[in-house]
Amino acid sequence: MSKRGRKKETQRRTSRFTKIKVLKAIEGSGGIITNIAQNLNCDWHTARKYANKYEEAKLLLESESEGLLDNAENAMHNLISSGDVTMIKYYLSTKGRKRGYTERQEIDLTNNIVSNSTPEEAARFLKEFMNGCEQ
Numbered sequence: 001m002s003k004r005g006r007k008k009e010t011q012r013r014t015s016r017f018t019k020i021k022v023l024k025a026i027e028g029s030g031g032i033i034t035n036i037a038q039n040l041n042c043d044w045h046t047a048r049k050y051a052n053k054y055e056e057a058k059l060l061l062e063s064e065s066e067g068l069l070d071n072a073e074n075a076m077h078n079l080i081s082s083g084d085v086t087m088i089k090y091y092l093s094t095k096g097r098k099r100g101y102t103e104r105q106e107i108d109l110t111n112n113i114v115s116n117s118t119p120e121e122a123a124r125f126l127k128e129f130m131n132g133c134e135q
Contacts, residue, residue: 016046019054026057031065 017025017040025039025047037047051061079087092101 015050015053016042017050019056022050022054022057023060026051026060026064029064030068031061031063032068036061 021040022036025036029035029039033044033048033051036051037044040047040050051057076087076091080091093103
């Protein structure tokens with residue numbers, strides 16, 4: 001087959017998705033790229049590329065993500081208000097940490113080591129204890 005009849009394509013490739021189409025795909029997505037990809041009918045990487053291509057899309061993506069986080073915090077607030085003990089513990093162990101609410105363990109070894117042991121026994125005990133922590 002002859003190539004004489006074919007012209008070389010020199011046109012610039014146009015964007016697959018317009019800014020308006022991308023913005024509409026982001027609306028209501030919760031800022032979740034998988035949802036945007038489904039709305040655009042493309043793969044995840046393409047959706048992420050287009051969501052980051054336009055400045056307005058970046059801002060809307062951030063706004064959608066923050067809105068979803070607000071919804072999650074509101075749901076958590078409702079569970080806490082209704083007395084959900086698990087959620088109360090979770091909230092206190094994360095947001096209440098600076099006030100001392102934590103589930104960390106505190107081990108007081110001073111009585112065993114200082115009161116009832118010689119310095120050599122205390123050193124040996126600490127060495128064995130530290131070796132046990134490394135495993």
